[in-house]
Structures are given as structure tokens and as C-alpha cells.
Amino acid sequence: MTSSHVASQEELKAAKVPVAWRDQCSALLIPLNVCRRQTYYLPWECENQRHSYEKCQYDDMMRRMRKMAKVKLQQAEELEDA
Numbered sequence: 001m002t003s004s005h006v007a008s009q010e011e012l013k014a015a016k017v018p019v020a021w022r023d024q025c026s027a028l029l030i031p032l033n034v035c036r037r038q039t040y041y042l043p044w045e046c047e048n049q050r051h052s053y054e055k056c057q058y059d060d061m062m063r064r065m066r067k068m069a070k071v072k073l074q075q076a077e078e079l080e081d082a
Helices: 009-014 026-038 047-081
Strands: none
Touching: 009 026, 026 047
């Protein structure tokens, strides 16, 4: 995950992004929400932005799952050694 997908707190505050949505993909959410507002949330509009945001969310989830699997493996190894 590159740091270019993370928006600053000032940008997020200016775009009125809720705290719950401020994650690794927040920089992609800002233009998506702008597009949604401009097109009155038409489902066939903003597809490219939505796809990019959802892909980022998926990649972030997979990264966290891999990290958690490594942590669980390390804990299991520590229990075996003890």
C-alpha cells in the first residue's frame, strides 16, 4: 500500500469525511464523493473512482489478513517452544 492513498487530516476535514472512513484509502474516497455529489449518486457514473476505491479497500483488507496470519503463526510457534 502506497502512502499516496492517504489524505491528510486537513483534507479529510475539508471534504467532511466521517472519522470511520478515514483509512488507507481515504485519498480515493474524496474524489469519489465529489463525483457522487455532482452526478446525484447515479449508479452508472463514477464507476472508475468507485472501482479504484473498492480495490484499495480489498487490498488493505488482504494486507491486514496476511499480517494477522503471521502474528497468529508467531504466537503458535512461541507456544510450542515454551
